[in-house]
Amino acid sequence: MLIMELFMNLFFNQALANTAIDQVESQSSNFMPPAATEIAQKFDTLYTFLLVISFISSVLVIGGMIYLAYKSRRKTEDQKTAYIAHNATLEFLWSFIPFVFFMIVFAWGWVIFYQMQNAPKDAFEVHVTGQKWYWDFTYKSGKTSSGEFVVPADTNIKLIMTSRDVLHSFFIPAFRIKQDVIPGRFTTLWFRAPKVGEYQVFCTEYCGDNHSAMLAKVKVLPKADFELWLQDNPYKGLSLAQVGQKVYQGRCIACHLTTEKKNIGPGFGGLYGKTREFNEADSLVADEEYIRESILNPNAKIVKGYPKGVMPTFAGQLKENELSGIIEYIKTLKK
Amino acid sequence: MYSTPGKNYLNEASGLWSWLTTKDHKRIGVMYMISVMIFFAIGGAFAMLIRTELFSSGKDIVDAAVYNQFMTFHGAIMVFMVIIPGIPAIFGNFFLPLQLGAKDVAFPRVNLMSWYCLIIGAAISFVSLIYNGADTGWTFYTPYSIGTDNGTLWLVLGAFVMGFSSILTGLNFVVTVHKLRAPGMTFFRMPLFVWSLYATAIIQIIATPVLGITLLLLAAERILGIGVFDPKLGGDPVLFQHFFWFYSHPAVYIMILPAMGVISELITTYSRKVIFGYKAIAFSSLGIAAVSFFVWGHHMFVSGQSSLAGIIFSFLTMLVGVPTAIKTFNWVATLYKGSVKFDSPMLYALGFIFLFTIGGVTGIILAVTALDVHFHDTYFVVAHFHYVMVGGTLMALMGAFFYWLPKMFGKLYYEAGARLSFVFIFLGFNVTFFPQFVLGAMGMPRRYYSYLPEYQLLNRVSTLGAYTIGIGFLIALAVILHSIFKGKPAGKNPWGAKTLEWEADEIPIHENFAVQPVVTGGPYEYR
């Protein structure tokens, strides 16, 4: 793999560079996002060790195969072949040596896995909730944020995670950590990110239509800035419509567009004041009451042509100012 | 009915009805060949659609919901209809009795029933398209597979029925190997292809019923809401994963063991040399079959399984790696001091060893718990299992096609065309799946409809590779069809192989052997 990688580096270097990978300052050594936690570095050393061993053993086996095949190629049609049926020492060696390597790698992996699985006692706890197609983060102080996970630098963070509907999986490639998120149960992850920066979060357990859009960003801030962020009210100095826009970008954007076009759900463009046709209920003009009801109890009135039971309820997740903010923001969205 | 001279299994009876009600294992093998080739074409088409959609990061040809159905049907068709029946049903059905010197499998009518189970199961699975398809992935993980309102129930019932096809084939092979061997053929004089089919049959009999009950429970979840796997009613979705993988990991050994059997046949025939370590290969087949039932948890390292269970599964997975490695080394050692002829089946066999070695070492990387935390459900895993499934089982399937076509239809094939198909498939394969190792390392998750822009270049390379594989398989199809209808007569033993099936006539008679063969020596007595 190493030679392959050097070859790939040279050939692709120019190509990879211009695809503007913003957060990768230096070119990563083994194609992974640069290790941003101490455990990630340990992970990288084990991975590189195993990669080298694999490369050498592959070259030995494949090279041996090609060499032996070529050297013993058929020269005459009635060529005699040696009747070698087995060789005990050789067979013992090539069973025992792989076994030894497997055990070394297994034990080394166990050590790192143990550290990954056991969070330090004093960790700063954050609650993560996965839901069909966005991530919610709730802090002890009651502050919540959606799609954006802000953490202090150089402190142990412990995530207590659950899901509101189906299986999801919280994956931060830069920290080399991943853990499925199961409805009806809590699972945990922990990390300590020394460097300030922004890291990508993916959902890696298939969860339906927008599984590939269920992304989030981890923002590691210096401790002081983090305390400030924790205190300040995200909606300070914003009009109701601007609050609604922030809530929209955190949650509704996963399924609804600001134009009239259909995504997973109907578009919000020009919604306010327009008459709406429904599958079962009779049609009505879209007003504040209808929008509020569609957020708290979406299955009450389903727009014609849309399946029932896709939009989850947001009751208990939006505060009063966020709810009225959404309504105001939708009012501003013309066709 | 004893066949009259000049007749063989192909022309002794004609008309569709004689085929649809045949009790001849050779005809059932041919019927399986046709059905698996059709399903492979459909599954392959879905693969091409997936790769076309992934050409660029946003939307290429379809929306997310439709892409998820491509991904689900590609997985389900390839697993349940192509690669599990594949080698055992086509070449196992045709050649197991021949290689054992038997007249037929133990229960010919059960064998026919097994084919009907596959066809009926496939039909039921495609009914799901009427109820707007299925989008759960071939693994049907709950609670998503319970809630999604589309045709998933039909795909689940289809897979349930196809499970019986696998059980009945396995049952037939175990009984045939135990009870119908030719006089003089002790267990250690059986060809290694028969050994691998025997090990596969044991897995099919023990593992498939558990899939049966799991899919039945999932169907009951969707119809009655029984709540066994649904957290809303107290069930545990991780328990579904335990039950599902208890079948599905042994199932990947159902896929690879027959391929290993084919490779043992090809390597010995085309290097005209006795196999190196016959007993080692035979026992490692059984070893893999046994240990394969202890390792399923390595699919669940990050899925909420306890970390202690994860460690134990990781240790056992390392154990199952050892017999697999032993087999590969034995094949390479067989080449030493042989007289190797690079016909296309041999090229496919050497290609198998090349790709299976890469698949194997990446398997060990994934078996380490710490590394799997990063690589789980990313494209690294997609690349790994394609290296062992396409690089392994499909390369062996192609090698088996060209190796045994002369015995099935009595015609030779156009050698240069077959080699060309190998070149296209081998190169296309590497161009498609090697970049996916890199994508996986970079963190691109699996089953993603749209991906971040930085993954676009490697995905484009992969898509071009996929088209190359498609061309390769079309060339191979052309060569096979040309050989069946217009190939030159092949004679009894075109490759000079030593196993029993080459002692039967050019196109075997209904009874396989006019005179019951008596076995005196091992299967690979090349001098």
Next chain:
Amino acid sequence: MSTDNTAVGERHHAHHFNNAEHEFNTSMFGVWCFLLTEILMFGGLFVGYFIFHNLYPDMFAEGASHLDWRYGATNTLVLLMSSFTMVLSIYYARKNNTKMISWCLFITLLCAIAFMGIKYIEYSHKIHEGLLPGELFSYAHAEAANLGLYFSFYFMMTGLHGSHVLVGMGLITWILIRARRGEFNEHYYTPVEGVGLFWHLVDLIWIYLFPLLYLVG
């Protein structure tokens, strides 16, 4: 399962077997392999049952209290009797007593019908009371929240077992018809032995089902 047998009296064995005895042993080995798949299929349900019994012990006890153990006990005795008469039918087949084979098979069939009758009574009682699986559970005063889970297992296990009893009844009728035609004698009774093995397995599964579902503490 023989193929293209010619004369009925002295029956030919299938062309790919050496002799009738070889065919008999092969068939029995095949039936045993099939029974293994049945054991593993039911086994999956039993494993699920044991796991959830350990997770919610009191809920399972409450669920079992809704079942009437007298019906279960009667059903056990009925199935044991049917196993007894089934094995007698083989006993008489090897004694070439065609009349008694038919009688024994007929009694086995009657027992099976009785078993299904009792199951029907139990099911209608449960459905009437609303003790249904999972989401359909509508029994008013259940203490455990997810009592429906117990009845999910109850209906899945007894339902699957019941469907196998129905299949068994079909098979017994098939060999009853052939027995009345006098096809079975001491040289050839493979189908009776095969169906007998399947029927004994169905009884074996009920032997475990009865204590687990009806008598759990």
Next chain:
Amino acid sequence: MSDSHHPVTSFETYRNVILALIFLTVVTVAIAKPVSGFDLGVLNGALAMFVATLKAYLVAAYFMGLRFEDKINKSILIMGVVFLALLFTVCMFDIMTRVPVTSTL
């Protein structure tokens, strides 16, 4: 050729087996808590399983004729139970060793 099959078991043996089975059923019912209040806690379940296994042995050995079959048919029955036990123990081991996590909100 009939003697090549395993020997015919006598009617008396079958009669004794069915009587033993009926007796064991009565025992199973007698030692069940809901019926007779006989309660040894966990032991109750184990006892019920033991009696059921006894009955299963009688049916398998005599009615199914496993006593005379060759080793391979016996091993089939045992292999089935072994693989089920494997699935059960591993699933239970996983469920028991999961570290419980509670919300600290």
